[in-house]
Amino acid sequence: MIRYDLALIGFGGVNRALAELIAERGDGLAAELGFALRVVAITDLRAGSLVRTEGAGIDLAPLLATAPGELDFSGLDGGSPEPRNEWVIRDVPADIVAEATFTNPVDGEPALSHVRWALEAGKSVCTTNKGPVALAGRALKRLAAERGAAFEFEGAVLSGTPVLRTAERMFDGLRISGVEGIMNGTSNYILGRLEAGLGLADAVREAQLLGYAEADPTADIEGHDVRLKVMIMANEVLGADLRQEDVSCEGITAIGARDIEEAAAAGLRWKLVGSAVRRPDGTVAARVAPAALPADHPLAGISGATNAVAFHTDLLGTVTVSGPGAGRTETAYALLSDIIAIHRRHLTGAETAPVRRTREETVRG
Numbered sequence: 001m002i003r004y005d006l007a008l009i010g011f012g013g014v015n016r017a018l019a020e021l022i023a024e025r026g027d028g029l030a031a032e033l034g035f036a037l038r039v040v041a042i043t044d045l046r047a048g049s050l051v052r053t054e055g056a057g058i059d060l061a062p063l064l065a066t067a068p069g070e071l072d073f074s075g076l077d078g079g080s081p082e083p084r085n086e087w088v089i090r091d092v093p094a095d096i097v098a099e100a101t102f103t104n105p106v107d108g109e110p111a112l113s114h115v116r117w118a119l120e121a122g123k124s125v126c127t128t129n130k131g132p133v134a135l136a137g138r139a140l141k142r143l144a145a146e147r148g149a150a151f152e153f154e155g156a157v158l159s160g161t162p163v164l165r166t167a168e169r170m171f172d173g174l175r176i177s178g179v180e181g182i183m184n185g186t187s188n189y190i191l192g193r194l195e196a197g198l199g200l201a202d203a204v205r206e207a208q209l210l211g212y213a214e215a216d217p218t219a220d221i222e223g224h225d226v227r228l229k230v231m232i233m234a235n236e237v238l239g240a241d242l243r244q245e246d247v248s249c250e251g252i253t254a255i256g257a258r259d260i261e262e263a264a265a266a267g268l269r270w271k272l273v274g275s276a277v278r279r280p281d282g283t284v285a286a287r288v289a290p291a292a293l294p295a296d297h298p299l300a301g302i303s304g305a306t307n308a309v310a311f312h313t314d315l316l317g318t319v320t321v322s323g324p325g326a327g328r329t330e331t332a333y334a335l336l337s338d339i340i341a342i343h344r345r346h347l348t349g350a351e352t353a354p355v356r357r358t359r360e361e362t363v364r365g
Helices: 013-033 060-064 085-091 111-120 130-146 163-170 185-195 200-209 226-238 256-264 328-347 359-364
Strands: 002-009 035-044 048-051 097-098 124-127 176-182 247-249 268-278 284-294 305-313 318-324
Touching: 002 013, 002 085, 002 328, 013 035, 013 060, 013 111, 013 130, 013 328, 035 085, 085 111, 097 111, 097 328, 111 124, 124 130, 124 328, 130 226, 163 226, 176 226, 185 256, 185 268, 185 305, 226 247, 226 268, 226 284, 256 268, 268 328
Parallel strands: 002 035, 002 097, 097 124, 247 284
Antiparallel strands: 035 048, 176 268, 176 305, 268 284, 305 318
16 A cells, blocks of 8 residues: 655644544545555644654654643654754655645745745645745746646645635636635634624634634734635636735725624625636736625625635536635645645656555555
């Protein structure tokens, strides 16, 4: 059986959830999917780095039994108090690097360098990080092709809900003229609470208590998070090459109680909508802005922390894909779906980084 060795960069919620899937369902996944997964390296800003490339690799159970804030790799065999990201990514023998560090919307670092180092070393990458994909996706895909590696990033838009892969694999023969979506569950939840009569500050505080909003909610309520996702959708689905300055961005902070009341009286609902539309000349226009939507709009009924993307097509009209846009397990599934995509590329003979075989496959094959 084929085995893929993984290096996990970042061991917060998402990669930790991926490790849980591997630890709890590894044998079942191997039987179902036809490949095994072994974690050989983990780096984390607080815990340091841990590398074990022999035998079964890293024993995940004791790590998962330790609270995230108490994890310290320095006292473990193969451990170091320093993350050593570059060394782990470039030099530790692994087939796939799973990058799940924080998103930097300004320059994409350090995740951009993490992805580039891996691809330069001929290693495939799966990431949930919007920064590298939005800011340098085209260059990174070109680098991956040059080095015979794969670059997968399904979770960068709607976490585990496969909007990118849906457009890529299910819309053959269709012409997509535009996309629009509710791509930030935090802002959508907050707008729902404004409809219920809460003020913005109270709605944000409630979202923080529920774990939807970060301590600094700026990226969510000002639309910066959605802008990166719109760039990814426009570039990947519509073939654009947008930069941040190409996407106008307005958040929800200016929506007041009177706006909510007037919209409700008219049968409308406020949503923070990210959109990209192909113009008649072939160029793409994109924006992020709140919009009061009528009840029959495909995005009007999307409530709570749920996300949705509507694809406007020539033959099917509007096709809407909806699902969770956040959550550690859901986002970890996106990484798993990326690994499955890398495996399928390997099976079909597409150029990807060399993979390791288990002893059984080596003997038989």
